[in-house]
Amino acid sequence: MTDDGRIRARFVVQHPGFRLDVDLNLPGRGVSALFGHSGSGKTSCLRCFAGLDRPQQGYLQVAGELWQDSASGHFLPAHRRAIGYVFQDANLFPHLSVRRNLEYGQRRIPAAQRQVALEQALELLGIGHLLERLPASLSGGERQRVGIARALLTSPRLLLMDEPLASLDLKRKLEVLPYLERLHQELEIPVLYVSHAPDEVARLADHLVLLDEGQVRASGPLKETLLRADLPFALEDDAEAVIDGRVAGHDAAYQLLELHLPGSEARLRLPHAALPVGHGVRVKIKARDVSLGLQRAEGSSLLNLLPVAVDDWRALDAQVLLTLRLGEQRLLARITRYSFDQLGIQAGQTLWAQVKSVSLLAP
Numbered sequence: 001m002t003d004d005g006r007i008r009a010r011f012v013v014q015h016p017g018f019r020l021d022v023d024l025n026l027p028g029r030g031v032s033a034l035f036g037h038s039g040s041g042k043t044s045c046l047r048c049f050a051g052l053d054r055p056q057q058g059y060l061q062v063a064g065e066l067w068q069d070s071a072s073g074h075f076l077p078a079h080r081r082a083i084g085y086v087f088q089d090a091n092l093f094p095h096l097s098v099r100r101n102l103e104y105g106q107r108r109i110p111a112a113q114r115q116v117a118l119e120q121a122l123e124l125l126g127i128g129h130l131l132e133r134l135p136a137s138l139s140g141g142e143r144q145r146v147g148i149a150r151a152l153l154t155s156p157r158l159l160l161m162d163e164p165l166a167s168l169d170l171k172r173k174l175e176v177l178p179y180l181e182r183l184h185q186e187l188e189i190p191v192l193y194v195s196h197a198p199d200e201v202a203r204l205a206d207h208l209v210l211l212d213e214g215q216v217r218a219s220g221p222l223k224e225t226l227l228r229a230d231l232p233f234a235l236e237d238d239a240e241a242v243i244d245g246r247v248a249g250h251d252a253a254y255q256l257l258e259l260h261l262p263g264s265e266a267r268l269r270l271p272h273a274a275l276p277v278g279h280g281v282r283v284k285i286k287a288r289d290v291s292l293g294l295q296r297a298e299g300s301s302l303l304n305l306l307p308v309a310v311d312d313w314r315a316l317d318a319q320v321l322l323t324l325r326l327g328e329q330r331l332l333a334r335i336t337r338y339s340f341d342q343l344g345i346q347a348g349q350t351l352w353a354q355v356k357s358v359s360l361l362a363p
Contacts, residue, residue, distance in 0.1 A: 005029070005063050007158070007190060011048040012057035020044045020055070020214040028063055030206035031184055031191045033222070035198075041214040042194040046160050049192060050085055051078035062158055084156035084189075088167045090147030092135040098146050099131040105150035115155035116187075124186065125149045125179050141172035145179055152189075159183075159191045165200060173200075180204055181362055198233075202226075202242050202284055203361040227323055227330055229314045234321060234332060239287040242361065243329040247281060250274040256303070257360075259283070264327025269303045270358045282362040287321065287332035289356040294343060296352045304355035306331075310347055313340070320345075324353060 005028030013020040020041045026032045034042045047053040049060065051067070054075060060068040067076040092101050106118060122128040125145040135143055144164055151159060164180075165173045177200070184191070184204060195201055201208065201222070208225040210217040210233075218225050223242050226233045233239060245259035245268060257272040259281060268283065275281070296305055308324040308331060320340040324331045331353060343351070 007032075007063070008059065008061045009049065010057065010059040011045065011055040013044060013048065013053060013055040015044075018044075018214060020048075022211070022214070022216050024209065024216065024219060026192075026209075026219075027190065027207050029188055029190050031193050031204050032207040032209060033201045033205035034192060034194045034209050034211060035196065035201050036211035037196060039213075040211040042196075042211055043162055044214070045211065046162055046192060046194055049158065050083055050160055051076060051081050065157070082155070082157035084151030084154050084159045086144075086148050086151050086159070086161040086164045088163050090135070090143040092143060092146060092150075094135050097132055097134060098127065098138075101135070101146060102131075102150050102153055105153040109153075109155050113155060114153075116152045118153065121149040121152050124152070124182055139172060139175075140168050141175040144168065144172075144176055148179070148183070152183075152187075156189060159189050161191060161193045163194050163196070165195075165197070177203065198238075199361075202240070203282065223329065227332060229312070229321065229323075234287075235316065237288065239321070239332055239334070240284045241287070241329075241331045242282060242284050243326070243331070245281050245283060247275045247277050247279045249277060261326060262328040264306075264329075266306045266326065268306075268355075268358055270360060272360055281360060284359050284361055285331055285355055286357065287334040290324075290331060290333035291354045291356070292322070292333055292335060292339070292343060292345075293352045293354060297354055300354065302354050302356060304353075304358060306353045306355060308351055308353045310345055310349045310351065312347070313345070324351070326353070 007026040007028060009024045011020060011022050022045055034045055036042055048055050058068045058070045066074060067081055068074060125148055127145050127149060130142060165176060193204060205222045208222045209219045218231050226242060228234060245261050248260040248267060249258040255271055256269045259268040306326055308326050311323040311325045311330060313320050313322040318337055319334055320337055322333045324333055
């Protein structure tokens with residue numbers, strides 16, 4: 001993707017008691033997550049992207065196409081922006097079948113300009129068997145998948161998703177998440193994904209934007225931004241690192257999945273059913289689940305003993321938060337200041353990370 005494929009946005013919106021002031025330069029593919037607490041400006045920002053709100057100052061360019069520039073008075077209205085918008089509620093027409101709901105989205109686009117075929121959307125979202133049913137007969141997860149398919153059938157240049165899983169219970173969220181991952185893997189359409197759920201963001205996002213009181217606190221690649229010691233992610237008790245791996249094998253006797261890590265000879269093992277060799281996965285490792293030693297522990301019950309190098313650290317009262325390099329990726333570890341001094345830790349030092357728990361995010 002060339003630089004022209006990026007998304008550039010500058011919005012200033014003044015409401016009574018709240019001001020949104022953001023300046024963003026986002027990737028032109030993959031999932032960019034807008035993350036922050038309630039009232040941080042996530043939905044206000046998304047509405048500006050959609051053209052539903054017109055900021056006092058605004059600039060928006062999507063893949064080289066200018067949608068908005070307040071300096072010149074240019075403003076492309078919402079109905080002319082090539083966007084798909086997925087809300088918390090699927091907002092399906094209750095009197096229309098699933099098929100006719102989908103055809104409604106498809107009819108917005110002339111046949112010659114359609115980028116996503118009906119058959120492709122049905123397969124990606126796993127809803128082909130629902131076509132003749134009415135929305136009232138669908139589960140919450142099924143309704144949301146139909147709503148996402150309808151948005152895709154408008155052949156958007158940009159897909160906006162405003163907390164699409166927030167109204168679902170855990171079972172339905174787990175039902176929908178794999179389909180969102182398929183969209184990420186198989187479509188070129190960039191996604192702006194609003195969420196206040198850290199696990200959703202860690203599982204789906206490539207790029208992370210942290211919003212706080214209408215301001216951008218940070219914007220950057222997910223794995224790097226989660227590790228920044230000046231941001232709340234790394235300082236919280238459940239601080240974690242997200243790393244990528246590929247399936248290297250499976251031990252059927254013990255039901256252990258083995259993962260290869262880029263740039264490292266080390267392997268991660270975790271309890272899981274078999275996955276295809278070479279399949280890409282994303283895992284998370286919490287800082288509190290990593291302990292450190294000068295030598296490789298023998299006779300340990302821990303499955304994962306990994307050689308790491310010390311990148312950086314930050315003192316946190318009685319504890320120290322360390323950033324560790326593992327091949328091409330990085331981990332976090334939180335240990336006591338006493339242990340830090342006893343180990344004589346220095347920058348660049350090689351240590352053994354003993355990992356208590358690894359969680360698979362995206363099988």
